[in-house]
Amino acid sequence: MLDIKNLKASIGxxxxxxxxxxxxxxxxxxxIMGPNxxxxxxxxxxxxxxxxxxxxxxxxxxMGHDLLELSPEDRAKEGIFLGFQYPIEIPGVSMVNFMKTxxxxxxxxxxxxxxxxxxxxxxxxxKKELVEIDSKLANRSVxxxxxxxxxxxxxxxxxxxxxxxxxxxxxxxxxxxxxxxRIVANGVNKLKRPDNSFIVITHYQRLxxxxxxxxxxxxxxxxxxxxxxxxxxxxxxxxxxxxxKKEVENNVxx
Amino acid sequence: MNGVSEVTGRYLKxxxxxxxxxxxxxxxxLNSFRSAxxxxxxxxxxxxxxxxxxKYTNLNLFFDHDYTGYFLPVDSDFKKxxxxxxxxxxxxxxxxxxLNGFYPTLSDKLRQLPSGVWVGSLxxxxxxxxxxxxxxxxxxAHSDADxxxxxxxxxxxxxxxxxxxxxxxxxxxxxxxxxxxxxxxTFNQHRNLIIVEKGAEFSIxxxxxxxxxxxxxxNAVTEVYVGENAHFDLIRVQNEHNAACKVTHTFIHQERNxxxxxxxxxxxxxxxxxxxxxxxxxEGAETSSCGxxxxxxxxxxDNFVNVxxxxxxxxxxxxxxxVLDDMSTGTFNGRILVRPDAQKTLAxxxxxxxxxxxxxxxxxxxxxxxxxxxxxxxxxxxVGQLDENAMFYLQSRGIDKREARFMLMFGFAHExxxxxxxxxxxxxxxxxxxxxxxxxxxxxxxxxxxxx
Ligand SMILES: Nc1ncnc2c1ncn2[C@@H]1O[C@H](COP(=O)(O)OP(=O)(O)OP(=O)(O)O)[C@@H](O)[C@H]1O
Ligand SMILES: [Mg+2]
Numbered sequence: 001m002l003d004i005k006n007l008k009a010s011i012g013x014x015x016x017x018x019x020x021x022x023x024x025x026x027x028x029x030x031x032i033m034g035p036n037x038x039x040x041x042x043x044x045x046x047x048x049x050x051x052x053x054x055x056x057x058x059x060x061x062x063m064g065h066d067l068l069e070l071s072p073e074d075r076a077k078e079g080i081f082l083g084f085q086y087p088i089e090i091p092g093v094s095m096v097n098f099m100k101t102x103x104x105x106x107x108x109x110x111x112x113x114x115x116x117x118x119x120x121x122x123x124x125x126x127k128k129e130l131v132e133i134d135s136k137l138a139n140r141s142v143x144x145x146x147x148x149x150x151x152x153x154x155x156x157x158x159x160x161x162x163x164x165x166x167x168x169x170x171x172x173x174x175x176x177x178x179x180x181x182r183i184v185a186n187g188v189n190k191l192k193r194p195d196n197s198f199i200v201i202t203h204y205q206r207l208x209x210x211x212x213x214x215x216x217x218x219x220x221x222x223x224x225x226x227x228x229x230x231x232x233x234x235x236x237x238x239x240x241x242x243x244x245k246k247e248v249e250n251n252v253x254x
Numbered sequence: 255m256n257g258v259s260e261v262t263g264r265y266l267k268x269x270x271x272x273x274x275x276x277x278x279x280x281x282x283x284l285n286s287f288r289s290a291x292x293x294x295x296x297x298x299x300x301x302x303x304x305x306x307x308x309k310y311t312n313l314n315l316f317f318d319h320d321y322t323g324y325f326l327p328v329d330s331d332f333k334k335x336x337x338x339x340x341x342x343x344x345x346x347x348x349x350x351x352x353l354n355g356f357y358p359t360l361s362d363k364l365r366q367l368p369s370g371v372w373v374g375s376l377x378x379x380x381x382x383x384x385x386x387x388x389x390x391x392x393x394x395a396h397s398d399a400d401x402x403x404x405x406x407x408x409x410x411x412x413x414x415x416x417x418x419x420x421x422x423x424x425x426x427x428x429x430x431x432x433x434x435x436x437x438x439x440t441f442n443q444h445r446n447l448i449i450v451e452k453g454a455e456f457s458i459x460x461x462x463x464x465x466x467x468x469x470x471x472x473n474a475v476t477e478v479y480v481g482e483n484a485h486f487d488l489i490r491v492q493n494e495h496n497a498a499c500k501v502t503h504t505f506i507h508q509e510r511n512x513x514x515x516x517x518x519x520x521x522x523x524x525x526x527x528x529x530x531x532x533x534x535x536x537e538g539a540e541t542s543s544c545g546x547x548x549x550x551x552x553x554x555x556d557n558f559v560n561v562x563x564x565x566x567x568x569x570x571x572x573x574x575x576x577v578l579d580d581m582s583t584g585t586f587n588g589r590i591l592v593r594p595d596a597q598k599t600l601a602x603x604x605x606x607x608x609x610x611x612x613x614x615x616x617x618x619x620x621x622x623x624x625x626x627x628x629x630x631x632x633x634x635x636x637v638g639q640l641d642e643n644a645m646f647y648l649q650s651r652g653i654d655k656r657e658a659r660f661m662l663m664f665g666f667a668h669e670x671x672x673x674x675x676x677x678x679x680x681x682x683x684x685x686x687x688x689x690x691x692x693x694x695x696x697x698x699x700x701x702x703x704x705x706x
Binding site: 097158 | 641643644646647648649650651652653654655657658661662664665666667668669
């Protein structure tokens with residue numbers, strides 16, 4: 001599904017990603033953890049096609065495509081979804097119109113007819129239920145005036161609408177209350193299929209109680225410094241990152 | 255006269271050459287204003303960029319030109335105007351047509367609508383309802399306003415007249431289709447007077463059009479009286495061609511607890527200047543003044559707003575937004591005056607602009623003069639590009655760059671459109687603005703009206 005090899009990227013001349021390799025198979029859930037500023041969001045943005053980070057080295061293959069060659073919109077149409085750490089407010093653009101455009105653009109890309117108005121509305125209803133989102137929210141402008149938690153739920157709602165093949169969720173759990181966390185996690189679990197994959201960026205092991213990852217990675221200073229099973233998350237929760245930082249430093253010295 | 259510019263001289267001459275003709279067909283009361291207004295115009299002249307209120311707008315581009323003055327419609331014009339049909343899908347309105355500023359119908363110069371409402375020709379009303387005219391005409395257009403207002407008072411004698419008597423709610427809006435049509439370059443002036451008495455409710459839609467590809471210049475003054483507890487909405491849709499210049503001066507006088515709104519939707523036009531004066535002349539009055547301007551090529555749109563808080567407990571809200579493409583330019587000048595007695599004033603102002611190219615240019619200036627201490631005022635102006643983060647957000651959902659740009663521009667514009675309370679018109683405006691932003695709206699796919 002996704003094959004990242006030795007990916008290096010810099011922002012404004014500063015190296016942020018310093019050689020990342022990651023292999024995600026269909027049906028897998030990968031968790032990425034790591035201290036603030038380690039480059040998690042940068043990695044997510046590079047995968048989604050944001051241009052502010054310049055890729056200086058490495059390759060990313062996604063379903064047989066050279067991902068880095070594709071525009072952000074083509075990546076989305078090919079099934080990549082980024083759940084933003086900080087979703088943007090877009091005044092004046094209604095959620096309905098936004099989703100209708102997104103879905104029909106994707107359908108067009110795959111040679112399908114646009115959804116009829118009634119099918120679209122039905123889909124909106126179903127997915128709203130799935131992620132237990134307040135139906136009034138969907139009548140407003142995109143994220144405008146949404147609370148922090150509502151914005152995150154709205155990301156999951158969009159994901160449910162777009163049914164991505166590879167979803168990258170950047171701290172979708174932060175800022176959520178316990179119920180919302182469960183809802184978001186349920187949303188992910190219901191969408192999970194053998195042929196799609198998730199990369200879940202989080203700081204909290206709690207989310208991983210609900211969304212059970214196959215693999216947990218630790219990103220530190222632009223590198224994946226540790227990869228293990230889900231028990232790694234528990235260990236991090238208990239011990240913090242210091243021991244990993246020490247390990248890394250010792251390795252560098254050694 | 256010394257020191258009169260050449261441009262001003264043209265209009266002094268136009269007056270002298272035509273004043274006898276004008277006076278002979280116009281009502282005595284309107285005539286009684288002319289010579290003083292002419293003198294005042296002679297002193298003030300055509301505004302130049304030396305005047306603060308016209309600093310970024312070069313009127314000479316249009317005023318310094320030989321036009322045929324248009325002083326009375328001829329038969330063939332009546333015919334054209336009467337043949338003109340406007341259709342806004344589902345908009346149920348009382349329709350009126352103005353041709354080059356004249357009310358061109360011969361037989362039906364004043365129409366009575368239900369509940370004693372009158373709409374029609376100002377000139378006719380001046381003859382038929384002298385008391386109403388004497389009470390209101392010339393009372394709200396400030397004597398200290400610029401020279402063009404005086405030029406209008408000196409020469410104009412027709413336009414739209416509306417009278418809504420006390421307590422009457424007109425459930426349908428009046429739609430004025432304001433046509434300019436001539437085979438020659440033409441200068442028009444007209445004068446509208448709208449009287450909305452105590453407790454009455456009224457909305458009017460004015461659609462400005464040009465029907466021929468000639469150079470046109472229009473200088474129009476509208477006076478509006480809004481009585482105690484009355485409601486009044488004005489929506490102006492401007493869709494003229496690039497060789498047309500429209501200068502409008504709108505004076506809205508409000509009594510206590512009245513509520514008004516003015517929305518200027520400028521979709522197209524060569525040079526447009528809208529001056530809107532709001533006088534909050536009684537406690538508890540409220541007004542909102544909005545504008546949207548979409549410009550491209552060499553167009554220039556200038557909105558000047560003057561809100562005068564003369565009494566306590568009044569509220570005003572200004573929202574002006576623009577999307578400027580190519581080398582087009584815009585100006586916004588929003589003045590808020592809070593007089594010493596106007597305690598508990600709420601006055602807000604916002605002007606946001608998107609420049610689509612490096613050559614487009616916007617000058618925006620708030621002007622706050624606050625002489626009371628218990629006042630809430632805010633103002634904010636932005637001039638920028640489309641938000642990169644928002645662009646990426648849309649693209650990351652599979653929406654291509656072009657469409658994403660369009661959606662953001664439309665969303666930006668919709669914030670103004672959503673202030674239109676007449677639903678079919680709001681929808682129609684959404685569509686027109688969509689077409690305009692997609693570059694599909696040509697001069698002939700005019701405005702709210704599909705002119706043949
Ligand atoms: N637009 C930018 N310009 C300059 N530096 C940036 C920019 N975006 C990110 N960075 C820097 O890149 C580094 C990695 O940031 P990133 O947002 O990827 O971290 P993160 O791992 O997601 O952190 P957090 O856990 O706080 O979300 C940080 O040092 C950050 O300051
Ligand atoms: Mg981050």
